[in-house]
Amino acid sequence: MQYGPHLIQIWRLARKYLLVRYKNSVLGIFWSLLNPLILFLIFSFIFGQAFPNVPNYRLFALSGILLWNFFPGTTLQLIQVWPDNAPLLRSYPIHPLVFSLAALVSSLSHFFLILIPFTLLMASLGWSPALPALALLPGIFLLALFTLGLGLFLGALNVFFRDVALLWNTLIPALFYFTPVVYPPELVPAHLRSVLWFNPLAWFILPLRGALAEGQWPTQDQWTGMVVLALGSCFAGSLFFTRLRRYFIAFL
Amino acid sequence: MEARTLLSFQDVQFSYLIPAGQATSFKEAVHEALRGRYFIKKPVLKGITFSLQQGERVGIVGRNGSGKTTLLRLACGIALPEHGLIRRLGTLAPVLSLGAGLEPELSGLENILLLYALAGGDPKMEKEVMHSVVEFSELSEQVLKMQVKRYSSGMMARLSFGVAMALNPDLLVVDEALAVGDAGFQQKCYAAIQEFCSMGGSLLLVSHAAEEVQRMCHRVLWLEEGELKADGPALAVLKQYQNALGL
Structure with missing residues (x-):
């Protein structure tokens, strides 16, 4: 099997998605900054003083929201x-799969594109770049693999039951609050805290925010967790997709 | 030169999965799903066997819903067979719907590259392809730089068909797609197909227009309810088919 034509297909489609996304809007790419920005403003105004244990809550919330933002879209x-x-x-x-990979590539490029203005905003909140922020590169890549696996699973289901997309849309806000994005996990009562770890996203958001905002390298356990989740999700997702693929055509 | 077999179907079977559709309430639907009866299989093609040699021009006829388009999709590798074996040799260019895959927001020129990549073309040939599509489409430079959403459907068809021909295929697979576009363009397409065939290219064509099939093809497959009812010289099979239709 030759991969050349597939790679060029992925590249051309990803380029198309990026070009077309804001083509007819006046503010263009600024729209994609607006959504996380508003979320950040809400949390920094309302909860700015609510977490005395977090030294710089605004930075904490902003970096969390920035990392979270990749997943729902x-x-x-x-x-x-x-x-x-x-x-x-x-x-x-x-x-x-070409379409899925193209969507993933365009999402990733988009993430790194809006990372630039966001780091400026973070700097204005007292953030200074440190070496552990580099953990973001493999970290986001692993998060992307995890997202891909999940997307293949849900996407394959959605071909047969379009309810899946609608359901997922309504679940996302719940998932946002279930993930320690804008609050520290210590906020959850100790006897319930282990429940948080059933949420795979917590395994990505916490160590990656630590790396980005607090200058801490993820621990070896945290890396293992991310790698296992990413590969497991990809494996399960592609297995599910492969089983159902032959029936797609009648439903598309 | 010995003729190569470009395409062969061996006892190919294909079914669609469709919702059983008996559930009238959400509760019943959940029950059906839990018992694994939410979907049923509807056979579309049964035991199809034929092969197409290099240089052959084969038409497919049959009533609506007899499985013609599905057969073309299987031939192109768009759908995967449930049973049986499909072999392909050489380059194949699908012309199943003119205009599919064009991005309305991008220019005609950008769309040529996009469509060429999606059709599986060799990236190294992009320059030559661009040139030949521009020439074939007869669209002016000004039009080609315009967003495709401002194109008429005929203009889009020119781009799509141009890309298909630029793939330089061994086998051209055409589904009544040429019905769009003005008469001049249709004639140009058929002329291009005929020239392609006279250069040794092979053709697999679905059409409801018997004269078209008779003019373009020397062999015809007749599909009836998913089965191959006849396979033979164009004139004879078309006659059988038209008799069966009561024409």
Whole structure:
């Protein structure tokens, strides 16, 4: 099997997604800054004084929101990517994974693009760059793999039951509050705290925020957790997708 | 030169999964799903066996819903067979719907590259392809730099078909897609297909227009309810088919 044509397909599609995303809007890419920015303003105004144990809550909330922001948009895109491209999938022999990978590549580029203005904002809140922030590169890559696996699973289901996309849309806010993004995990009563760790996103957000905002390298256990979750999700997701793929065509 | 087999179907079977559709309430739907009866299989193609040699021009006829388009999708690798074996050799260009895959927000030129990549073209040939599509489409430079959303459907068809021809395929797979576009463009497409065939290219064509099939193809497959009812010289099979339709 040759990968050359697939790679060029992924590249051309990802480029298209990035180009088209804000093509007809006046503010363009600033729209994607607005959403996390508003979330940040809400939390820094309302809860700015609520967590005396967190030394710099604004920075804490901002870096959490920045990391969180990758997940909901990317999953929604992955869930919808096959129905959205149904005419293509019905008329050209393109592997469905090409669309998922293109969506992932464009999401990742987008993430790093908005990282630039956000680091400026973080700097204004007293953040100074430190070496452990580099952990973000492999960290986000692992988070992307985890998201891809989940997206393949939910996306394959969504081909048959379009309820999945709608359901996921309503679940995302709940997931946001269930993940320690804008509050420290210590806030949760000790006897309930272990429940937090059933949420795979906590395994990514906490160590990566530590690396980005607090200058702490993730521990070896944290790396292991992220790698296991990323590979496990990818494996399960692609297995599920492969089993269902042959029935897609009648539902697209 | 010995003719190569470009495409062969061996006892190919294909079914669609469709919702059983008996549930009338959410509760019943959940019950059906839990018993694994939410979906049922609807066979579309049964035991299809044929092969297509290099240089052959094969038409497919049959009533609506007889499985023609599904057969083309299987031939292109867009759908995967449930049973049986499909072999392909050489380059294949699908022309199943003209206009699919074009991005309305991008320019015609950018869309040529996008469509060429999506059709599985060789990235090294992009320059030549660009040139030949521009030439084939007969669209002016000004139009090609315009966003495709401002194109008419005929103009989009010109781009799509141009890309398919620029793939330089061994086998062209065409589904009644040429119905869009003005008469001049349709004629140009058929002329291009004929020239392609006279250069030794092979064709697999679905069409409801018997004259078209008779003009383009020398062999015809007749599909009836997912089964291959006849496979033979164009004239004879078309006659059988038209008799069966009561024409």
